[in-house]
Structures are given as structure tokens and as C-alpha cells.
Amino acid sequence: MLSGFTKFILGFFLAIAVLVGGGVAVALYFMNRTGIPPAKPVFSNDSPSVKAQAPKATEPGGNKSTLTPGTSAQSSPSPTSTSTESPKATPSPKPLPSGAYRGRVSWAEGLSLRSQPNQEAEKIGGVGFNQKIIILSESDDKSWQKIRLEGSEQEGWVKAGNTEKVDDQ
Numbered sequence: 001m002l003s004g005f006t007k008f009i010l011g012f013f014l015a016i017a018v019l020v021g022g023g024v025a026v027a028l029y030f031m032n033r034t035g036i037p038p039a040k041p042v043f044s045n046d047s048p049s050v051k052a053q054a055p056k057a058t059e060p061g062g063n064k065s066t067l068t069p070g071t072s073a074q075s076s077p078s079p080t081s082t083s084t085e086s087p088k089a090t091p092s093p094k095p096l097p098s099g100a101y102r103g104r105v106s107w108a109e110g111l112s113l114r115s116q117p118n119q120e121a122e123k124i125g126g127v128g129f130n131q132k133i134i135i136l137s138e139s140d141d142k143s144w145q146k147i148r149l150e151g152s153e154q155e156g157w158v159k160a161g162n163t164e165k166v167d168d169q
Contacts, residue, residue, distance in 0.1 A: 018061055031147040035155050040109050048132045066121075071105050072152060087108075096134060097136060099136075099137065100134055100135060100136045100137070101134070101135055101165055102132065102133075102134055102135075102150070102161065102163050102165070102167075103108070103130065103132075103134070103135045103147075103163045103164055103166050104131065104132050104133065104164060104166050105127050105130060105131050105133065105158075105162060105163055106129075106130075106162060106163060106164045107129065107130055107162035107163075108129050109129065110126055110127055110128045110129050110131075111126065111127045111158045111159065111162055111163075112125075112126055112127075112158070113125040113126055113127055113147075113149075113154070113156035113157070113158060114156055114157045114158070115156060115157070116157060117144035117157040121149075121157065125149075125154060125156060127147070127149065129160065131149070131150075132150040132151075132161065132166070133147045133148065133149055133150055134147060134148045134149075134150055135147050135163060136148055136155065136163075138160060139157075139160075142160060143159065143160050144157045144158070144159060144160055145157065145158055145159075146159045147163070
């Protein structure tokens with residue numbers, strides 16, 4: 001009789017240990033799965049607007065407007081040599097505006113470039129992580145920064161606190 005009672009007690013504790021161990025394993029699994037951030041979604045309407053803005057940013061640079069009056073067959077080789085000289089020449093003679101400074105995007109998922117300093121404003125492009133920018137000014141409430149993409153004439157507003165100053169002198 002004593003051996004039967006001992007078997008019952010040992011079986012009871014073994015069952016409790018298996019249930020607790022299984023519960024802990026399941027809880028740890030779900031806690032680890034919820035700790036991983038999901039991938040940033042890419043929506044079909046986001047990509048075309050970003051791609052559509054990129055050519056517009058290069059067109060105002062003057063490459064096509066100055067070369068279009070010439071013949072199209074000869075203008076194809078010329079923009080290649082001219083475009084390689086233009087980016088080198090553009091940053092040098094163009095000093096930073098007063099109060100502006102160089103920076104980079106520190107937000108890991110990049111930033112949305114907006115036309116006005118508010119959340120409801122139209123998205124006019126994007127800025128990738130670690131991309132070099134020029135911070136031109138800040139909004140009155142210091143929650144938005146007006147930036148220009150380095151090597152481009154595209155300007156817009158991004159949320160403040162997602163950029164950091166870079167000392168490249």
C-alpha cells in the first residue's frame with residue numbers, strides 16, 4: 001500500500017512539472033516572437049511616388065533643360081560627361097545657407113519627406129537611413145526640420161529628432 005501511495009505522489013508531481021515546463025516553454029516562445037519587430041511594409045502606392053520624385057529632382061539641376069535644344073543624338077553622350085562634372089561643381093560654389101548644417105538620418109527605417117511641417121502634409125519623397133542631408137531650418141515649435149538632400153535640389157520637411165549633426169570640415 002505504501003508503494004502505491006508513493007507512486008501516486010511521484011506521478012502527481014511529475015505531471016505538475018511537465019505542465020509547468022510546457023507552459024513556460026510556450027510563454028517564452030511567444031514572448032520571443034513578439035519581441036522581433038516586423039519588416040517595414042512596402043505599399044504599392046509608395047514606390048511610384050518615390051520613383052517619380054527622383055527624376056524630378058535631377059531634372060531641375062539643369063542637365064536636360066540646357067541640352068535639349070541641341071540634337072538628341074549628340075546630347076546623349078554629353079550629359080554623361082556634364083553630369084559627372086556638375087555634382088562636383090555644384091557643392092563647391094554653393095555654400096550652406098546661414099544657420100544650415102550638414103547631417104545624416106539616424107532613424108533606422110528612413111524618413112518621409114513632406115511638403116509642409118505637419119503629419120497630414122503630402123509625402124514628396126523619402127530619405128534613407130544614414131543618408132547625408134543639409135538641415136536648413138526648424139519649425140517654430142522645433143518639432144520639424146526643413147532639409148535638402150545632399151547632391152540634389154529636393155527639399156522638404158522631416159520630423160525633428162531623427163537626424164544628427166555631422167562635422168565634415
